[in-house]
Amino acid sequence: MRRSLLTITFLAFSFAIWAQQACIQGIVLDSLNVPLQGATISVPSLSKGTSAEKDGTFLLCLEPGNYQLEISFVGYKAVQKPVSLAAGDSLVIQATLNEDKTLLAQVTVVGKRELGPPRAGEFRVSSKELANFPAATADISRILATLPGVVASNELSSSYSVRGGNFDENLVYVNDIPVYRPFLVRAGQQEGLGFVNLDMVSGITFSSGGWQSKYGDKLSSVLNVGYKNPVEQAGSVNLGLLGGSAHVEGVSKNDRVNYTAGVRYKNSRYLLNTISVKGQYLPRFADFQSLVSIKLGKQTEAHKQKISILASYAQNRYFTKPESQEVEFGTFGRSFRMVAAFDGKEVLDYDIYQTGVKWSNTWDDKFNLDVIASGVYTAEREYFEVEGAYRLCDVNNNPASDQFKDCVVILGVGSNYHYGRNKLQATLLNTESRFSARWNDLQLTEAGIGARKERIEDVLNEYIFQDSSGYASTTDRVWAENLVDGYHVTAYLQHTVFSRDSIHILNAGVRTAYWTVNGQMLVSPRMQYVFTPTWSRKIAFKAAGGVYQQPPFYREMRNRQGVINRDLKAQVSYHALAGMDYSFRMNGRDFVFFSEAYVKYLDRLVPYDIDNVRLRYFGDNLARGWAYGVDFRVNGEFIPGTESWFSLGLLRTIEDIEGDTLGFIRRPSDQRVTLGIFFQDYLPNDPSVRIYVSALYGSGLPFSAPNNPAYRNFFKGDEYYRVDVGFTKVFSKKNDGKIFGGLKSIWLTAEILNLLGAENTISYTWVKDVFNQQFAVPNSLSARFLNVKLSGRF
Template identity: 25%
Template sequence: MMKKILFLIFLFSGFASLAQQNAEPPKRIVVGRDIGQLKGIRISGRIIDEITGEALVGATITVPELDLTRITDTNGFFELVLDRAEYNLTFRYVGYETIDYPITAVGDGRISIRMIQEDFQLDDVVIYGRDPEKNIRSTDMGAVTLSMNTMRELPPFFGEVDIVRSLATLPGVSQVGEASSGLNVRGGGVDQNLIQFGGAPIYNPSHMFGLFTAFNPDVVNDVTLYKAVVPARFGGRSSAILDIIPKAGSVDKWGVDLMAGTYTGKVSVNGPLIKDKVSILGGFRISYINWLLQTLTDPVLNNSNANFYDGNLVISAPISDNNEFMYSYYTSYDDFAFASDTTISWKNTAHSLQWKSKLSEKLSMEALGFYSGYNFGVFNRSGINDFQINSDILDLGGKLFVSYNFSPTNKVTFGGEYKQIEIQPGELIPGEQGEVLPRKVQNEFGREMAGHFQHEFELGEKLGFSYGLRYDFYQYLGARTVRQYAENQPISDGSAIGEINYADGEVIQSYDGLGPRASIRYSFNKSTSIKAGYNKMYQFIHLISNTATIAPFDLWKLSDNYLKPQIADQYSLGFYKNFKGNIFETSIEFYYKDLQNVVEYKDGANLIVRNHIETELVPAQGQAYGAELYIKKNLGRLTGWISYTYSRALRRVITPYEEENINDGEWYASNFDKPNDLTVIGNYKVSTNTSISATVAYSTGRPVTFPEAKFDYSGNSLAYFDNRNQDRMPDFFRIDFAANFKLKGSGKFFEGDWTFSVLNVLGRKNPYSIFFGDAPGLPPQSLRLALLGVPLPSLSYAIKF
């Protein structure tokens, strides 16, 4: 046997050697016009997708002779400064074939690199960008980029990739429950995250109250979450930025993607409108989930009906190497009919138009205009006191960014933005029968402007700096009638003393502030670095809610005379270490966040259709701190990561009036405070076409307020509540499993993927919410609602042709 093995090894080595001898080496390319220049030769270029013409952002260019690496900018451009000599350039981008490009540099010149996607059987799972050493060498802190290839490695939620839940597997990012929308990032509320698709803000990123994320993964290129030092170009929220980049269609040929799953189905079509110049991509996703609701144990959900869809259209026009236009359209719609004849619906709509231009070898520009709308409605058709509640948000604005590269390691970005926002907080329309009276909350109008700049540079190989400044200016506008209240009294209906009328467009209240951002990186060597950073952000819009997640009937409210902007100061410190040639990536980060003017509601507050909502609110201080541990394996058959976060998210309400203080002015846990959060992800490639994956998640139960006792009042049994958020739900624990099988096609034949997954393999009844029932002679009894109380299998089949 040993002789046979040795013979096979010898035979294989011989064929490999012969193949190498017969293979023609790449031809060396002469770059530049030879005018006798010996030093300071500038070689610039752009890297794009061979099929779509899309710029590849974050691709790496390596010059092994100089031990030099550069990364493409947001337009796919790069620049090298070389001496006159021969070099062997290497171009890499995750998911694309590596290109070896031998050149002879004789003068200033430009090259264009077209990379083609390789077979998606990747051996790596990329989290921190596309450069395997980016987590060590960059000054970014808490900037997390997930490609679609990465998210496909995770066990799918209900049979398909879920963008928001993929991010929630990372340290410092969590959700409050099993079916919850939005993200809680480093102790921030869900409203403290700016979620934008193609540059346009999205106000409710969920389907079915959070069971599904409202983004079709087939039309997404990648997503980036900024959770620590946020670049100065982003603002408007106090916790994090989630930037979702749409995918461009092919400028070369037409293609179709189809997926049919247990709960949803989707289709996307892309191809050239004008060959090699203009592409189009359209995607549509729809649900057929009502049969699942009928299997749930809760009688209300069991007799309910749900429908949702989302659609996308992306038109991309890379008309030249220097100019590219992209139009993006997004819409999503939900309606959920409860068994009690109450229907809740909500809809997102977003348009954006982007222009990227390279004005010179060093100067580039990006301009973007957007329109975003969000509305929801609650309809009661029970026949008794029928009513309808409507609310709307309109957001319209533009942004401009200009970048100047002094050198590959010295870059300045500056720009500005302007937006107008209008909110219709709520209108109650009674039915034809009943005693409900009509009511309409006044519309709100606001205007935001900002100017910003950022400077990134390196001093040698060890030190890197990034600092920036953002100036935010906000105006609260009329037309509006503003109530006045007596001094030295709590703001309440009883302390109202008059009103002031403001004309259309008249400034009622203004706020402004400077938001500095800075980070520094010191590299001990190529695999080890330490970073520190500081970030200050302002937020002029608030989610008024007594829930821990985004509900469609929650109220969005602008800052006004009584509700000041939220302000967040965050300090971060991190240590980063890669092992075994970047196969293993580890980091530990510490953070502390101080929050001002966080919105809390008074005990017993009524938040629905309130014309003077300030009477129900109190300002709070916030405090969040924690440590995040991250270990990731990038290569091999077994890949994955472990993320653990210890964190606290606290609130405190102290006012001049004792009756408005919460928990006697002491610090208390916020609705989404979960001290321990652990996620383990594993993906094992059984063969080229088969892989299995699993996720194990554990977290401390979130805070809740339980009644302490009950008492009788006028013949009614009422619950007595003492301190807020002093109790907790049971701890959360869940295991998910998935298996993926790929069918390979060739030529014009399609190729397909079968995906089988099981959510909640152990059938654990993790509570979605806790509510209380009355039993004679006993304290209030707590009851648990578990939406996924049994193992939930799903099967999907996706094909391409």
Template identity: 30%
Template sequence: MLALFGWGALLLSPTAFAQNNWGEVAGRITDAGAGSPVISATVLVEGTNFGTAADEDGRYRLRLPEGRYALLIRAVGYEAQTDSVRIRRGTTITHDVALAQATFEMEGALVEGRGVEDAVGVSTIDPEDIRAMPTPVADALRGVKVQLGVTSNNETSNAYSVRGGGYNENQFFVDGFEIYRPLRTQQGEQEGLGLVNADLAETLTLYAGGFPSRYGGKLSSVLDVSYARPTGPIGGSIYGSTLDGGASLRGGLADGRVGLAIAARSARPRRFFATQELEGVYDPDFRDVQGLIDVQLADGHDLHVLGMVARHRFRLEPSQRETTFGIFPNQLRTVAFQFDGLEEDGYDVYFGGARLTNRLSQALRVEHSLSYFETDEFETYDVAGDVTLFRLERDPDAPPNDPFEAIQTGQARQRDIGDNRVSVQTLTGGGRYRLGVGRHAAETGWHLRRLTFDDRLFETSALEGRDEMGNPVSVTVDSLNDAATLDTWQAAAWAEDAWDLLAEPGRLVVTAGVRADYFEFNDEWTVSPRFSARYRLSDLTTLSVATGLYHQAPTYRELRGEPAPGESILGALNRDLESQRSFLVTAGAEHLFPNTRFSLRGEAWYKGFDNLISYELENVRVVYSGENDTKGYAYGLDLQVRGELVPGLESWLNYGFLMAREEFQEPFITERNDGTRARPTDRRHNISLFVQDYVPGDDTWSLHLRTLFGSGLPFTPPAVGDVIDGVSVFESGERSNGRYPEYFRFDMGATKRVRVGRSPAGRPLMLRLTAEVLNVFNMKNTITFDFVDSGEGFFEGVPTRLTPRTVNVRARLDF
């Protein structure tokens, strides 16, 4: 823990790594015409955020390691200038700069994504930072977990929550095509690799609130990933570790009119999963291949094609598990599980999309797209388990090393059988039209989507025990066997305009838009107006606000809920279910400290919810009620310190506070959910940290630290229900009456970069060798509880713990 606080302090101390091999450059920045100082002009190492700013006299001073650098000098109202300087150890060189005033021609300019990087609730993620993060497998979605407003409590899963939202309230786009997460995963080990390949990505943009009108269908966030356009000579990468591997190729053909890229990944993290308390034979096998083609049909007319194929399998033969928990020394418990059986889960993904872009003039761009997404999921299991609960006792006067006496207090046997399958096909067509006129950047668009669900459920769960006479009994507590097919469609249209209001370009930009959605299954129209504004108070400070309505049409699993015993799947589908709705208000400010090049960012937000569909979390599975049974609210504050300790390596520290509450509505109120309750995502405090730095004196070595901390999430403990033939059956207890322990994880890695030659295309061959320690402090994080009949009239919660300390090594060659 001391190391964490030490690295956190370094974020605020940019001179902490100044060494003897550093020098500095200093000078004065002036107006090329008048010769007057240019106040607050920035001086950056090109391609990084490392640098400084000029003072009131236009003077600047910047310390850098010895070497040659390209410095980017810029200021509002002036043409940017790039100069090359040579830094020598222990010396100060003088470099004065005269900037020429810029001329602006706004008429007819097409404005695209102006100000995205500093809009409220928006974070831009560099794929290079994701590759540097110490994580079990190369999965870009895991890099989102350390962004502003994001929380997570499970390293085996790539799911995350944004500002009090549920795991299913996040939307994902790759190159403008919507992609989807699997529906049926019960635990993080089954999820595999997220469908975002960092080796193909150019930028990842996370909208944590106030997102534009073109995005719709989710309440909490949008992750929009742009893959890099393949150009130039053939290049790529290949990597491998003890847990995963992959390769990519990209380049241009036909004199640059055609660009091709392909990437493949494979992960077999059995050693990582097998470190958990549940012993057995783990066999995860996750693979995917993605490719894209860019074709310039003619000047201003381009065709973009993206394809994905993924195959994820998870097989487990559980054998045994022993968990000790409680309070030392007098309230300790041990539970022993003995299993026999087999679990096999998996899903396949097939995706193809094409987009035709036509730039009809400098100001008008037209896009039309067509895409198909299919996922086929299955879960099969036949697992029986014997559970024995022991109370550990020891004479309080006994020596500390005396063993405990194990006294059996409860015993049960449960058998679960399941064979569930679901197939989802999504066909989407759409258009987007953008026009830049004067100080306006306007756009409108539409999409039409066909959805088909084929669902089959067969599952049964039985508790086994003995009656009062000692005779064996079996009680079926859950059983379902049914199949159904659903066909439906959705449509949406939107319009939006961004208006640059003041004479100084970019000083005040106001965006207003509206979105309309229709869902055929429940015959529902929704309208979502949205508004945002960004004001540059100075060259160093930006203020921003956003507000609007957001709707989330019911997903298939929300429509279905949990079918009651004897109820069919189609009978469980609720055609009266309405879209969940959120009213959002958020305001933020960001200030750059010019002498350190660190920025401080703060955002306060409030969400009011109605028509909510209540749910409970079981590991990573979300179990829905299938009813609009609650309303609620959430509010919070997010703070971030961000900057570069050394050129080219960005670091940041996030802190978030949130409160999320819900209130059940008539006729769904019971004595166990009455009143205002915590939502399942009510994580009061959240801290995430990512630090990168070079080893002093040798910038071929770099260190990478990643930390996640979150206070405990609420859960609903069970209550003793009916006793059938001597076997206690539990039912839902007081809603959100318990909290899991806090989640804390600290991962670190060290990378050595070696130049091993040049590729045939003339590019340098860079080899990166990395060693990682995951969960450095070996924290025993709890993801859920298994509840066991104590034999004393209540259920004992047995923690299911996540992975302990793990060592991983990886190698990567870029060419």
């Protein structure tokens, strides 16, 4: 009884003391809206403070009074905020810190965040640049395409490849939760909305090689997307000729719940009317996403916990009835024309449900435990039955002739009949625990263990019947029913060491994986190093290397006949890269020059061919290869107050397929030269009128003639080039005034997509003439298009 009375007295006394205090809650971000984990929030006069958590949030409780709050982060300019607190107050603030270029050389660690420049192969992009990007689709891949080493030569698709890899070799996370693409899509126009909703993004981190052990098992890249953790109410509405979107974000009155949610709708019908195949296009794509974060229990400096719930549903419907196609191709000396008529239709339906839950715990700002569970379910159906009849002829190229541009000789006639009835259902369940410990300011240890259950059921029934100038055949006959059911188990351990003088950062770790289907155990060591000398010039040298192994996924396991190879082994890539970041000032503005060289040795490769965005694998570990090159990028304020960049990538990737006697040949992703530009400007006398330019160039990719292994990847495709321009007028009021209906600003945008009218080729249709010679007829992407958008922000 006496002990109980003492306990009650102590609790009452503690509550009374707590009630007399006031608390400050908030979030610390950098200029890219990326949370600054480990930022220091202090009151110098009291010698008291705390540090920001992984998501940038913090909690600091003080006695009532007037204070000068200082928020700082090594490498960034500190911010002072005066605060006035009364007993029981709960003040919410948001602080944005700008990078201090003069301190770039002074790299250290505070809390659990590794400071200094991005690691080798790493880039960061803010939500501000994402929102302003002119593109046919509001997809993150269009932004990535302007970064060095990234190839995305199809404006209708969200797929991209990195440094000689393919579309299936990229990891994508949203708030540490893995997300996935659909399986059956074979053409860019069939794709719906990419998973990432740009309205909800706070910033992205992209690694094109040499990433740490804590990230998963792919060969080419990691994209880590951070969704917003709002501290105030906001939202947006966007309407355009190609679709629309809306989102809301905010925080509850008791500051315990943060939320952001968005809906999107895409209808590319008008854009698809500009491609070479004419017909009736009825694409309809829509999705809904939400992220809700809830603080659990009492938030104290000793223990903080919260739960985040990510939910997404995507409904995708694609229907088309192709009618006709007329394509002229060849050289200046000899031109050909193919005219085709079609009968039939294509239908692709798929619904994807993705969800994830993340439970986060932090103790004393030193130890952190995240438990993540997520799941994906997709049901996809692909029906097509299309017959096409074509006529191929020689075209008169003589401008002085009365028959100029007329067909003068019929080279061949024929028909193709494409039939398919394909269905797929997939369920992927993931669970993972991640732990980190900051032992002191110089030592950081991270570890994790996870498991994934995958079940994929697939029914394939498709074939092609060709009748070309008297030669008839049935090709690509596939009939199969497949089931892949297995478990992946993964684990990682890594340690980061920071030198006391803040010049060196070394990260080393190992990742293991085991898959029950093929019984293969994988061990992948990795290492990163950053050296920032204290020179007068602000330079950071970076290097990374390691083993990256990709366990087979369903697409790699299935060969062209639809047969599953359950003994397929993991593909492996040995990364080695080194580079530097050089920060400088020009005309009083900040710039960064990035350069990096890399080499990757590839083993146990599964060869593949590309048809539009469909990868057709050989289904066996038949090849080895190399990928090497250099990447350059310069970014900064070319125009005061804006961020622009120019990127250049030089690449060579080759492979040697076992038993083909060809030796090393170009891989399907061997795009030797890529150039990406994103540029912003505004009228000097009226900054509310803004201009955004996106430009891409890629040298020709190799391609093959069908059923002719001796000429695999022998032919060179056309170059890809595209310029998209956006013109925006912003109507807004200052001092947080409203225009009308609660709107803070209205954005009226006109975009000229494919400004130069480039006829970019995405794939080739092969036809024969009367002499049984084959001709590659190019299939073009979208032509010039004017898009108009109206946006409101509140």
